[in-house]
Amino acid sequence: MLLAGAAIGTSGALSRRVALAAGQELTLGVVGVLSGPAAQWGLALRGAVELVAAEANRDGLIKIDGAPCQVSVVAIDSKYTAEGAAAAANTMAGQGVKFIIGPIGSPELTGVKPIAKRNSMLVMGNGYAKDALSPQFPLVFHMGPGPSGWADPIIKIAKQKFGIKSVMLIAPNDQGGTDIASVDAEAYKKNGITAAEEYYQRGTTNFAPIVTRIMNAKPEAVDLASSPPGDAGIMVKQLRQAGFEGPIGRLGGPGYSEISRVAGGDAVLKDFYWYEPVFIDEKVQLIADEYKKLLGADRPENNLFFQWVSAARMVTKAIAKAGTISDTSKVAEALRALPVEDPNVGSGHWIGQDFFGINQELSFPFGVGLVTNGKLQPTIRVAAATGK
Incomplete structure (x- = not known):
């Protein structure tokens, strides 16, 4: 002990x-x-x-x-x-x-x-x-809060910054991926952004097929949702190599440093947005x-x-x-x-009633991380999510 x-x-x-x-x-x-x-x-x-x-x-x-x-x-x-x-x-x-x-x-x-x-x-x-x-x-x-609390305010910031009209969400095909990406997708749709979902087997090392499908779908943005940082970094690198120019997000939690390292640096990230649990x-x-x-x-x-x-x-x-x-x-x-x-x-607030049926989720102020034009920007402070 x-x-x-x-x-x-x-x-x-x-x-x-x-x-x-x-x-x-x-x-x-x-x-x-x-x-x-x-x-x-x-x-x-x-x-x-x-x-x-x-x-x-x-x-x-x-x-x-x-x-x-x-x-x-x-x-x-x-x-x-x-x-x-x-x-x-x-x-x-x-x-x-x-x-x-x-x-x-x-x-x-x-x-x-x-x-x-x-x-x-x-x-x-x-x-x-x-x-x-x-x-x-x-x-x-x-x-x-989970994505039911913070996805909406982050999406509003990303839409304002990058003018997103359509997004493809990518995540592992288990509960740790589908439960997050599907909630994120609904939040994008509520903000007037067309959203589609694509899932891959956790443990995948070759992302070329999924990158090809993304490029063929021609979304304006890609959200890597709860893909592990190592996977996310590889996909960012391969998407940029394939010629994808749009913004890339990660509404599944922190991990910017590892994603940037694996992808090859902020210049490769280019335009990138993500959730930081604490400002x-x-x-x-x-x-x-x-x-x-x-x-x-x-x-x-x-x-x-x-x-x-x-x-x-x-x-x-x-x-x-x-x-x-x-x-x-x-x-x-x-x-x-x-x-x-x-x-x-x-x-902050107690939230959760609308999504879970019980108000037992802590919600404190949080941050939105941004890389724009290959340069890391100051983290944006966001008031505690209300979950509505």
Whole structure:
């Protein structure tokens, strides 16, 4: 078990001894991918929760019946699979963990939800599947909006910048691709842009056939949706080599740096737009300073770290408000009633009712990245999506 915040100075150590003497300890469980090519995402998640635990211990945030409660963190590798995430959640349930931060992707969340429901565990997870949230899982929350929340404002910006009238969306032919690209397609259509979808087998290395189909369809723009950054970079390179001149988007999440590297640089990207989950300004950067001060290391490099910090803080605030580390229904009730605000990330909304049938999706301000004429532009700050 990782005891986050165990080394934050004399007062923190004293607080921990008092809390443990009183028998009060809250364990936050982290279920996330900690190995393999997607490990950067899981390390960002784990680092965020360790920081939030250290902040809670330093500030004496959580008290139960007036006694301080020490917060610790246990992390288990989900291996980015439904089976791995389910196994991690089962292990945590056996250890008495009642709060899970994570997982990161839709397959993992699918594996966690039934385990969490059976054991009354509160989950603050992520995943862009159409069924990521539902009234059948009232203890499952979402750390940030999926494309149903942010696709529309990004498309409006892209339409204004590039005058798009038609788009071809490309994504893998599994739930991680179809659930995102299909939602994006509807958002394009609502903005008066003709949208078509094309899917490929995940693991494909030869994109020449799909590039040929795109060129034959003659769309004005291409949206790579949730295609992995490596795949997206290859497709951008091959599209440009084939003579495609229109703008290219990626409404499936961050990944600009890797896409640009694989494609051959910003000059190859030419006109490119994408979703950044957090608009990083000076106030957000202060979280990195806090991490260095409390944990004695540089923060994880993936920018999802900042989004997970804001989400984990909401959970610890709800636990403090509810005054219980065991009654997750009471904590969920407190969480729903909290205003969506973070001292660094800003203010937002609870959304999700229109799309999922339940208002349990956090929505904070976010960013839209742009490359125009081969030059990286300042990120555009967008107000928190309302999901309507």
